[in-house]
Amino acid sequence: MAADRTAPQAPVIPFADLAGVADLVRAFPGPDDEAAERARARDAELTKPAGALGRLEELAVWVAAWQAAHPPRAARPLACVFAGNHGIAARGVSAYPASVTEQMVANFVEGGAAVNQLCRNVGAGLSVYEMGLETPTADFTTAPALTDTEVLRAIAFGMRAVEPGIDILCLGEMGIGNTTAAAAMAAALFGGTGTDWAGPGTGVDADGLATKAAVIDQALAFHGAALADPLEVLRRLGGHELAAIAGAVMAARMLRVPVLLDGFACTAAAAVLWKVDPAALDHCKVAHMSREPGHRRLVGAIGQRPLLDLDMALGEASGAVLASGLVQAAVSAHNGMATFAEAGVSTREA
Ligand SMILES: O=C(O)c1ccc[n+]([C@@H]2O[C@H](COP(=O)([O-])O)[C@@H](O)[C@H]2O)c1
Numbered sequence: 001m002a003a004d005r006t007a008p009q010a011p012v013i014p015f016a017d018l019a020g021v022a023d024l025v026r027a028f029p030g031p032d033d034e035a036a037e038r039a040r041a042r043d044a045e046l047t048k049p050a051g052a053l054g055r056l057e058e059l060a061v062w063v064a065a066w067q068a069a070h071p072p073r074a075a076r077p078l079a080c081v082f083a084g085n086h087g088i089a090a091r092g093v094s095a096y097p098a099s100v101t102e103q104m105v106a107n108f109v110e111g112g113a114a115v116n117q118l119c120r121n122v123g124a125g126l127s128v129y130e131m132g133l134e135t136p137t138a139d140f141t142t143a144p145a146l147t148d149t150e151v152l153r154a155i156a157f158g159m160r161a162v163e164p165g166i167d168i169l170c171l172g173e174m175g176i177g178n179t180t181a182a183a184a185m186a187a188a189l190f191g192g193t194g195t196d197w198a199g200p201g202t203g204v205d206a207d208g209l210a211t212k213a214a215v216i217d218q219a220l221a222f223h224g225a226a227l228a229d230p231l232e233v234l235r236r237l238g239g240h241e242l243a244a245i246a247g248a249v250m251a252a253r254m255l256r257v258p259v260l261l262d263g264f265a266c267t268a269a270a271a272v273l274w275k276v277d278p279a280a281l282d283h284c285k286v287a288h289m290s291r292e293p294g295h296r297r298l299v300g301a302i303g304q305r306p307l308l309d310l311d312m313a314l315g316e317a318s319g320a321v322l323a324s325g326l327v328q329a330a331v332s333a334h335n336g337m338a339t340f341a342e343a344g345v346s347t348r349e350a
């Protein structure tokens with residue numbers, strides 16, 4: 001399946017500043033308790049020992065609660081891959097040149113990337129958003145990665161990517177250098193040094209890993225106390241695609257679409273909102289545990305337990321799309337199974 005390619009337009013920016021973004025996050029709607037209760041009640045009637053479908057049962061209830069609907073739906077997943085370039089890539093922190101970001105966008109559009117095949121497998125749509133690839137972020141060791149206007153525009157752009165009518169949103173990114181940005185963001189949000197959070201990314205050698213840790217430490221020292229504000233972490237250390245992911249997470253909450261988060265960079269972008277309000281990611285599940293070592297630490301910090309653990313470290317929404325198949329399985333079982341009464345199966349003995 002080929003991807004839709006969408007060039008950045010100038011979205012209407014619905015906030016005056018980052019404080020307005022934080023206000024919206026703190027005012028997020030909660031889950032629909034009635035839909036969740038209906039899902040739990042139906043689950044208790046289905047022909048299986050109580051709890052025997054394990055986390056699939058919890059997934060069906062979670063989808064109902066955040067869609068505010070019972071029965072839950074999962075037939076229409078949409079994957080959104082945001083692509084951005086990073087000034088820090090010029091510092092030798094990736095195994096690949098920055099030109100690969102644009103080349104992989106072309107590959108997504110042609111249908112040749114892993115995510116295209118994974119989308120085909122679950123019937124997901126795929127939209128690829130180029131976030132001004134000709135304009136990388138500034139090198140965050142000497143300046144904020146994004147200006148105020150750039151970060152607000154990228155958040156607003158990501159918000160617009162959430163199409164009404166979709167059942168599940170799978171978020172992912174493409175951006176050479178962005179595991180360094182993600183590691184810096186994680187260190188700023190949750191403490192620790194470059195060494196604690198840097199990993200191989202696309203496969204840097206020992207020198208590359210040492211460079212990564214060093215640039216993260218330089219960035220933490222350069223930005224200092226300004227990093228106490230989580231949305232400043234996104235602006236100063238993040239990137240266009242990472243801000244867009246944060247915006248998409250926000251819009252999905254408002255539009256009642258459950259979200260699957262992909263690997264390290266995607267989770268780091270979402271973690272900014274968790275730091276604003278720990279309830280902000282309750283409509284999101286980390287889809288898989290990335291092989292990138294910082295991801296394990298990061299998902300622990302935001303209290304998540306990934307659905308899958310397959311030693312993947314690809315990005316491009318691949319793990320999120322795979323996990324959407326699991327959500328579809330959970331919802332199919334929930335909606336389609338017979339109840340004990342319908343099937344004439346004896347219930348548990350008293
Ligand atoms: O999803 C992950 O956890 C993941 C781990 C390592 C690498 N990646 C992908 O590789 C790119 C970033 O790696 P790097 O080495 O350039 O920082 C970016 O396009 C990501 O989608 C993704």
Ligand SMILES: Cc1cc2nc[nH]c2cc1C
Pocket residue numbers: 096100104173174175202314315316
């Ligand atoms: C080839 C390649 C494909 C990717 N997909 C997501 N990130 C990527 C990074 C590289 C280098």
